[in-house]
Amino acid sequence: MSTQRPSTDELLDELSALYREVDALYALWSCPGTTECCRFGITGRQPYVTSIEIAAIEHAIGRRGGPLRPNKRALPLHTDAAQERACGLLDRNGRCSIYADRPLGCRTHYCERAAPGPGPSREVLRDLVRRLQELATRHEMGGDAARPLERVLDE
Numbered sequence: 412m413s414t415q416r417p418s419t420d421e422l423l424d425e426l427s428a429l430y431r432e433v434d435a436l437y438a439l440w441s442c443p444g445t446t447e448c449c450r451f452g453i454t455g456r457q458p459y460v461t462s463i464e465i466a467a468i469e470h471a472i473g474r475r476g477g478p479l480r481p482n483k484r485a486l487p488l489h490t491d492a493a494q495e496r497a498c499g500l501l502d503r504n505g506r507c508s509i510y511a512d513r514p515l516g517c518r519t520h521y522c523e524r525a526a527p528g529p530g531p532s533r534e535v536l537r538d539l540v541r542r543l544q545e546l547a548t549r550h551e552m553g554g555d556a557a558r559p560l561e562r563v564l565d566e
């Protein structure tokens with residue numbers, strides 16, 4: 412019996428379904444949309460992404476015609492660009508340029524400014540991360556070893 416490896420497109424469909432589940436779990440949360448969470452020098456944190464999430468980002472960038480040029484990227488909010496380290500996917504209008512395909516970490520409202528609603532329990536969240544890692548392993552050997560988004564975008 413031969414087991415066929417799933418295509419990247421099939422895995423991306425599974426990833427989209429998983430993202431929809433996450434979004435539904437956080438549906439009652441809100442945030443003031445300051446974009447601070449997309450500025451890693453301000454939060455001191457950033458999403459770590461698996462191989463399948465990177466593939467989704469690459470597809471989304473390709474669909475919208477390539478990477479953001481420097482003059483389309485976000486301007487600093489408070490200090491300077493070097494200190495704020497805005498995500499390279501955040502555009503000048505304060506929008507995530509790949510919003511529908513943003514990684515799991517960007518969907519979980521980790522910013523202190525978010526207004527929490529009923530959300531997933533720790534167990535449910537752990538299970539979602541486990542499923543994401545499993546998906547990434549099926550995509551690429553070692554794909555579950557998540558890397559900082561900033562480093563991935565610099566490569």
Ligand code: SF4
Pocket residue numbers: 448449450458498499500501502506507508509510513514517
């Ligand atoms: S991928 Fe989008 S939502 Fe996530 S940090 Fe970058 S700009 Fe913000």
